[in-house]
Amino acid sequence: MNTVNFKQMQATNEVIIKLNNLRRWTDFTTEQKYNELAKQAFNCIVAFILAKKAEYEGKNIRYENFPRIAIGRAYAKAYVYYDTPEHKIEEICKISGISKKEFDKVATEIIAEKADKEFADFVSTGIGEYETQIYKAATKIATYIELLEHQKTILELGKIQEIERELKKYYQIPGVIEFSDTESSIFRVLQNLSNLRNQNRWATCCYNVECSVLGHLFDTAVFAYFMALEKTQFNEEYATKMFFMGIFHDIAEVWTKDIPSPIKDRIKGFRKATEMYELQKLEEKLYSQIPDYMSAAIKHVMLEEEENEHLKKLLKSADYLSADSECYRNLLSGSRDTYFCETIIDRSDRDNSPVCGELHNYFVDYAKRILIILWSMQKKS
Numbered sequence: 001m002n003t004v005n006f007k008q009m010q011a012t013n014e015v016i017i018k019l020n021n022l023r024r025w026t027d028f029t030t031e032q033k034y035n036e037l038a039k040q041a042f043n044c045i046v047a048f049i050l051a052k053k054a055e056y057e058g059k060n061i062r063y064e065n066f067p068r069i070a071i072g073r074a075y076a077k078a079y080v081y082y083d084t085p086e087h088k089i090e091e092i093c094k095i096s097g098i099s100k101k102e103f104d105k106v107a108t109e110i111i112a113e114k115a116d117k118e119f120a121d122f123v124s125t126g127i128g129e130y131e132t133q134i135y136k137a138a139t140k141i142a143t144y145i146e147l148l149e150h151q152k153t154i155l156e157l158g159k160i161q162e163i164e165r166e167l168k169k170y171y172q173i174p175g176v177i178e179f180s181d182t183e184s185s186i187f188r189v190l191q192n193l194s195n196l197r198n199q200n201r202w203a204t205c206c207y208n209v210e211c212s213v214l215g216h217l218f219d220t221a222v223f224a225y226f227m228a229l230e231k232t233q234f235n236e237e238y239a240t241k242m243f244f245m246g247i248f249h250d251i252a253e254v255w256t257k258d259i260p261s262p263i264k265d266r267i268k269g270f271r272k273a274t275e276m277y278e279l280q281k282l283e284e285k286l287y288s289q290i291p292d293y294m295s296a297a298i299k300h301v302m303l304e305e306e307e308n309e310h311l312k313k314l315l316k317s318a319d320y321l322s323a324d325s326e327c328y329r330n331l332l333s334g335s336r337d338t339y340f341c342e343t344i345i346d347r348s349d350r351d352n353s354p355v356c357g358e359l360h361n362y363f364v365d366y367a368k369r370i371l372i373i374l375w376s377m378q379k380k381s
Contacts, residue, residue, distance in 0.1 A: 001122040004230040009359045011114040012071065012226075016219055017329050018078040020209060025150065026083055033197045036077050037215035039142060044070050044221065044247045045193055046179070047138035049186070049290075052297040053175030054134060064236040065131035067225050067243040072123040073135070074218075075114070076107040087162065137170035141180050145194050148182070185289045192254050192285070199253060201326060205340065208333040211326040213250055213258070219322035221246030223356060224315055230353035231314070244301040245308065245315055252304075255281040279304055320347050321356055324363040331370050338374060341367040 019037035023030065047066055055061045080103055081089065093100050104124070112120035144163045151160065170176045178184050196214035224246040228239035250258075256278050264271040282304070287295035299305050303315060324347065327340035344367040347360070 001118040002234050004226050004353070004355050005116070006355055006358045006362075008115040008119045009226060009355055010362065011111075011119075012074075012222060013325055013359065014114070015074050015078045016222070016325060017332070019074060019218075020211065020215055020329060022077065022083055024083060024146070029150065032210045033200075033212055034146065035212075035215065036074075036083070037218055038197045038212050039139075039146070040070060040074055040077070041214050041216075041218035041221070041247060042142040042145075042194060042197075043073070043135065043139045044218065044244070045251075046141050046190060047135045048244055048247065048301075049294060049298070050134050050138050050141070050173065050175050050179060051131070052294050053179075054130075054173060056291075056293050057174040059130065059174065061134075062128050062131060063244075064240045065127045066135065067221070067240055068123045069127055069132060069135045070218075070243075071222060071225075072107065072111070072127075074222075075111045075123070076103070079110045079114070080107045087166075133170065134173060137167075137173050137176050140167050140170060141176070141190070142194075144180055145187075145191055148191075149194065186294075189286060189289050193251055196251070196254055199258065201258075201323075202330070202340075205330070206335055206337040207330050208335045209326075209329045211329070213253055216322055216326070217247050217250060219246075219325055220249060220315070220318045223321045223325075224318035227314055227318055227353045227356050230355055241301060242311065242314065242318070245303060245311065246318055248298060248301050249303050249315060249319065251286070252278040252282050255285045275304070317356070321360060323347075324360055328363045328366060331367065336370070336374060338371065341371045341374075345371075 016037060019040060020035055022036040023032060024034040024036060024039060025031075044066070047070075051061045051063065051066070089103065090100065092098075108120050108124045111123065140163060144160075144167060147160050147163055167176065167180050179186050179190065181187055194214070196217070197212045199213040201211045201213060201216060221243045224242040225239050228235070228242040232238050256274070259274055264274055282302075286298070290298075300307070302308065303312060324344050327344050330337070330340050344360075344363045
C-alpha cells in the first residue's frame with residue numbers, strides 16, 4: 001500500500017466509534033470509562049515502554065510494526081472479538097477443533113470489506129513475531145492494572161489470578177516481570193496513566209457519549225499516523241514517531257488536569273505558565289520515577305520537547321480531527337448541543353493532509369445538517 005484513501009479513514013473512524021462504545025468487564029461493571037478505545041491507548045503506552053526495555057536489553061525492535069498491530073487489533077476488537085475474553089475464545093476453539101488463526105483470517109477479511117484489501121494487507125502482513133509478543137504482553141499488563149482497579153468491587157478473585165497466570169507466559173520478554181510487579185515504580189506510573197480514563201472530555205456539554213482523555217490518545221495517534229503516511233508517501237519511521245507522539249501527547253494531564261484553551265489565552269502569560277507547570281510535573285511524577293534510558297525515549301515522543309517543535313502543527317491537526325470525531329459521535333448519538341456542531345465547523349489552524357481534510361469535511365457536512373434541523377425546529381417553536 002502506498003496511498004491513504006477516504007474509505008480507509010472513514011472505516012477506521014467507525015472502528016474508533018465502536019471501540020468508544022464497547023464496554024469492558026460487563027460481567028461485574030457498567031462503567032463506560034472501561035471501554036475498548038481507552039484500553040487500546042493504554043496497550044500502546046505499555047507496549048512502547050516494554051519495547052524500550054527490550055531494546056535496552058539488546059533486542060532488535062522494529063517500532064514501525066506497533067501502529068499496524070494496534071490498528072489491526074482495533075478492527076479485530078470492533079468486528080470479531082467484541083468484549084468476549086480471549087480465554088473463552090480459546091476454550092471454544094479447543095472444544096470445536098477450530099484454529100485460533102481462523103479469527104485472524106476473518107479479521108483480515110473484514111478489514112478488506114470495510115476499508116480495502118491493500119489496507120488489510122498493510123496492517124496484517126509482514127509484522128514481526130517479537131513485536132507481536134511485546135504487544136500481547138502489554139495488553140496483559142494493561143488488563144492486570146484494570147483488574148486491580150476493580151479489586152475492591154469484585155467478589156471473585158479468580159480473574160486476577162487468571163491474568164497473573166497469563167502474564168507468566170511472557171516472562172521471557174525483558175521488563176514484563178518488573179512492569180507487572182505492583183511494588184515497582186514503573187507499575188505505579190502506569191497505574192497513574194490509567195487514571196486518564198477517569199477524565200472526561202466535553203465535560204460541560206450535553207454529551208451522550210463519554211470520551212475520556214485516555215481514549216482520545218488513541219484517536220489522535222491513529223489520525224497523526226495516517227496524516228504522516230500521506231504527507232510523506234509512506235515514510236513509516238516518521239509516521240510511527242507521530243503515532244507515539246499522539247499516544248503520549250496528553251499524559252501530563254494525569255497530574256495537571258486540562259485547562260481549556262480559551263482560559264489559557266484569555267489571561268496574559270497563563271498559557272506559558274501552564275506549559276511550565278506541565279514540564280515540572282512530568283519531571284517530578286514521570287521522568288524521575290523511571291530509568292534514564294526510558295525517560296529519554298519518552299521525551300523523544302513528547303510534544304513539549306524542543307526537538308519536536310517542527311511536528312507540533314501536524315499533531316495539533318490530528319488532535320483537532322480527534323475532537324471532530326468525538327463531536328460527531330455525540331451528534332450521531334442524539335446530542336443537540338450546538339457546541340459540538342460549532343466546534344467541528346469553526347476549527348482553524350489545520351495542517352490536514354488531503355484525505356484527512358476530506359474526513360474533516362465529512363464531519364462538517366454532518367454538523368451543518370444538524371444545525372439546519374435545529375434552526376428549523378426553533379423557528380417552528
